[in-house]
Amino acid sequence: MRDQTEPEAVALEFYNERHRAYLEEYSLPEEQKKFTAMPLEALKACENDSGRHPVVILYDGEPVGFFVLHEGEGIAPYTESPEAILLRGYSINVNCQGLGIASQSLRQISGFVKKNFPDKTDIILAVNNANLAAQHVYRKSGFADRGRRIMGRSGEQYIFHKDIV
Template sequence: MELKLYHDYYKNHIQDYELSEAQLAFTMHPKACIPLSEADGDRSSILALEDDELVSFFVLHRNDGVQPYSANRQAILLRAFSTDHREQGKGYAKRALAQLPQWIATHFTECNEIVLAVNLENIAAQGLYKACGFVDTGGRVMGRKGEQMIMSYAL
C-alpha cells in the first residue's frame, strides 16, 4: 500500500470510488473533499493505493482546522477517512492508518500529534482507531451528525 497526495492524475480513481449510504452517514465522499482541499492550503487529500487502485481516502487538515479538536498548534486533523465499500474487510484501513504516522513525520515534519473526531455511534470506526493506537482524549464535540469523540495519536 502506498499513501499519495491527491493529484489530477487520480481524478478517475475518485470518480470510481464508492461509499455506501451507511458510510455516508459518517463521512464525506472524496468528490466533495477534493474541492475543499484545492481551495484551502491547510487541507491535503490523501489516497491509499493498493496496486494503483484507490482503496481508502482521507484528508489531513492543519492549523485552524485542528482547533475545535485540540489546542496543540502542532497537531494535524485526520478527517473524512473512508474505505471504498467494495474493499471493506480486507485490512486496507488498518494498513493505511499504520503507515500514517511515518508518512506525516516525512511530509508534515512540524506535526507531533494526529487528532480525529469520530461519531459516538460509529463503534466500528472507534474500534479501528483504537486498534491502530489512537486514544480517547475524553473530549467531546457536537458534529453535524451528532456527538463525536476526540481521539489522539502522539507522534
C-alpha cells in the same frame, strides 16, 4: 486483489489529478455516508483551504481509499495544539472494505505525517459516537480516546489522538 493485505501492498500518496477518475467512481455504503465526506466533496474543500492536504490510499498501486490531513486554524474546534494535524474524511471504497486495508493504512499515517509534516507531533481525528466500527479500527491502529468531545453534523464526536513516533 488478494483476500488479505500484506503491509507492503498498502501505500499512502498525496492526491494528484491521475486519481480523479477513480474518485468519481468511489462508493460507500449508505450507513457510512452519514459519518464521512465523499472524496470529491472533500477535494472541493481542499481547493478552498491551503491547510487541507488530500491523500489517497493505494493497494497494489491502485487507489482504494481517501482522507485529508488538515492543519492550521481550521482544526481549532478539535484541538488547541499547533503541533497537531487533523485526519478527516477517511474512508475505504466499498469494494475494498474488509481486507485489512484500513488497519494497514492507519498504521502508516504516523510515518507519512512525520516525513511530510515534520513539525507535527500528534494526529487527531473526530469519530461519531454512533460509529462503533470506525472507533474499533482507529483504536486497533493506535489511536486513543482522551475524553474530549465536540458536537458534529451527525451528533457527538469523540476526539481520538495518536502520538507521532
